[in-house]
Amino acid sequence: MRKILIVGAGQSGLQLALGLQSQGYEVTLMSNRTADEIRGGRVMSTQCMFHTALQHERDLGINFWESQAPKIEGLGVSVAGPESQRVIDWVGKLDGHAQSVDQRVKMAGWMETFAQRGGQLVIHGAAVSDLDFFARTYDLVMVSAGKGELVSMFGRDASRSPYSVPQRALAVSYVHGMGPRPEHPEFDAVRCNLVPGVGELFVMPTLTTTGRADILFWEGVPGGPLDAFQGIKDPSEHLALTLELMEKFTPWEYARATKVELTDAGGTLAGRYAPTVRNPIGRLPGGGLVLGVADVVVANDPITGQGSNSASKCAASYLSSIVEQGDRPFDEAWMQQTFDGYWNTAQHVTKWTNAMLGVPPEHVLNLIGAAGQLQPVANRFANGFNNPADFENFFYDPEKTNAYLGEVAAASAA
Numbered sequence: 001m002r003k004i005l006i007v008g009a010g011q012s013g014l015q016l017a018l019g020l021q022s023q024g025y026e027v028t029l030m031s032n033r034t035a036d037e038i039r040g041g042r043v044m045s046t047q048c049m050f051h052t053a054l055q056h057e058r059d060l061g062i063n064f065w066e067s068q069a070p071k072i073e074g075l076g077v078s079v080a081g082p083e084s085q086r087v088i089d090w091v092g093k094l095d096g097h098a099q100s101v102d103q104r105v106k107m108a109g110w111m112e113t114f115a116q117r118g119g120q121l122v123i124h125g126a127a128v129s130d131l132d133f134f135a136r137t138y139d140l141v142m143v144s145a146g147k148g149e150l151v152s153m154f155g156r157d158a159s160r161s162p163y164s165v166p167q168r169a170l171a172v173s174y175v176h177g178m179g180p181r182p183e184h185p186e187f188d189a190v191r192c193n194l195v196p197g198v199g200e201l202f203v204m205p206t207l208t209t210t211g212r213a214d215i216l217f218w219e220g221v222p223g224g225p226l227d228a229f230q231g232i233k234d235p236s237e238h239l240a241l242t243l244e245l246m247e248k249f250t251p252w253e254y255a256r257a258t259k260v261e262l263t264d265a266g267g268t269l270a271g272r273y274a275p276t277v278r279n280p281i282g283r284l285p286g287g288g289l290v291l292g293v294a295d296v297v298v299a300n301d302p303i304t305g306q307g308s309n310s311a312s313k314c315a316a317s318y319l320s321s322i323v324e325q326g327d328r329p330f331d332e333a334w335m336q337q338t339f340d341g342y343w344n345t346a347q348h349v350t351k352w353t354n355a356m357l358g359v360p361p362e363h364v365l366n367l368i369g370a371a372g373q374l375q376p377v378a379n380r381f382a383n384g385f386n387n388p389a390d391f392e393n394f395f396y397d398p399e400k401t402n403a404y405l406g407e408v409a410a411a412s413a414a
């Protein structure tokens with residue numbers, strides 16, 4: 001059977017490894033950390049995944065935590081006014097539920113499953129020189145190592161990367177003890193709180209190593225008041241600052257958070273990165289070719305919560321391209337075609353995410369405001385997180401937005 005090497009055991013690498021393994025491929029997976037190191041380490045994401053991405057996991061039978069993880073049935077948007085009051089507040093219902101399973105739980109569990117099923121798991125932080133050797137001994141080498149150093153093998157695609165520096169400073173805290181949302185506490189929801197000119201606070205339930213928890217995630221405009229976490233090493237200091245900023249900018253969320261405590265010593269994360277699209281094919285010094293996967297080739301800012309969703313969609317798309325190729329070579333033309341197939345969906349994620357990082361134009365503010373009065377608009381916006389291609393129909397072009405809002409208003413009046 002064909003031999004495939006996957007470097008990097010995150011959402012995309014593990015999903016691909018388990019999918020290929022179940023189809024009888026001889027898969028080697030290289031990870032720079034053991035399952036125990038991942039499980040006992042620091043949180044890596046907020047990893048909220050929507051219906052389509054979750055369905056890819058179900059299709060492979062690897063949705064092991066679905067019954068334990070909170071089912072996120074809604075997506076709410078609040079906008080803060082100048083006095084930190086809530087000037088907009090609505091919640092859209094998702095057609096299919098979303099879920100967040102702490103990557104420490106999921107990646108550690110999936111790695112163990114891969115090994116138990118007879119997969120070759122190599123614990124090693126791969127360098128370019130290693131890949132040079134392996135490219136000669138495997139039919140295909142894929143790099144799914146996230147935003148780490150190996151991206152240097154893949155040239156930046158400037159035409160698809162409008163930003164060259166990070167657009168948000170990120171600060172995450174996993175907590176126990178969060179109070180329920182006062183409105184619609186009967187179902188779980190992600191709450192996106194927009195503080196114009198300052199940043200965004202996302203709050204969502206998750207399943208972590210210690211059971212159900214909530215995530216508090218600040219995205220701060222660089223140089224602004226939320227860009228204050230760099231250099232903080234002490235997790236309790238990180239949480240204290242998170243809460244202080246919530247009290248100041250989003251007091252309605254702070255009101256639920258007065259009794260919270262960190263889930264564990266690894267429950268905080270701070271950092272930033274520039275959203276970047278790269279050329280999908282890496283050329284090794286010895287002439288071999290490797291194919292980039294998910295964040296390696298398309299890394300978006302987490303403001304729209306799409307990276308894990310995209311990693312799942314990329315893995316599903318690459319899996320079918322590999323299987324379709326049968327015994328034919330995984331050559332440069334196939335690699336390009338494989339990436340292009342993924343880019344058909346990924347381009348919508350990149351366009352929408354980059355738009356959300358900018359200052360919203362008036363028609364977008366009107367759309368977000370109208371969703372407070374028109375429930376179908378709130379629902380459609382919420383479901384766009386599952387299928388960002390739909391934003392083409394009502395988000396970017398003022399004429400389309402106005403036409404859409406007119407249609408919904410007329411239908412509601414009737």
Ligand SMILES: Cc1cc2nc3c(=O)[nH]c(=O)nc-3n(C[C@H](O)[C@H](O)[C@H](O)COP(=O)(O)OP(=O)(O)OC[C@H]3O[C@@H](n4cnc5c(N)ncnc54)[C@H](O)[C@@H]3O)c2cc1C
Pocket residue numbers: 007008009010011012013030031032033044045046047048049124125126127144145146147148149150170171172269293294295296302304305306307308309310311
């Ligand atoms: C703060 C934050 C919040 C986020 N929130 C969301 C969200 O709500 N929803 C969402 O969909 N996405 C979210 N994302 C994005 C999402 O986490 C990533 O896009 C996703 O994990 C990417 O998957 P991946 O498989 O490409 O890479 P990763 O998940 O990054 O996995 C890469 C793996 O490769 C390993 N590795 C690195 N270098 C090497 C090497 N040289 N050799 C071997 N192994 C190596 C790493 O240790 C890691 O295990 C968020 C990201 C951040 C930072």
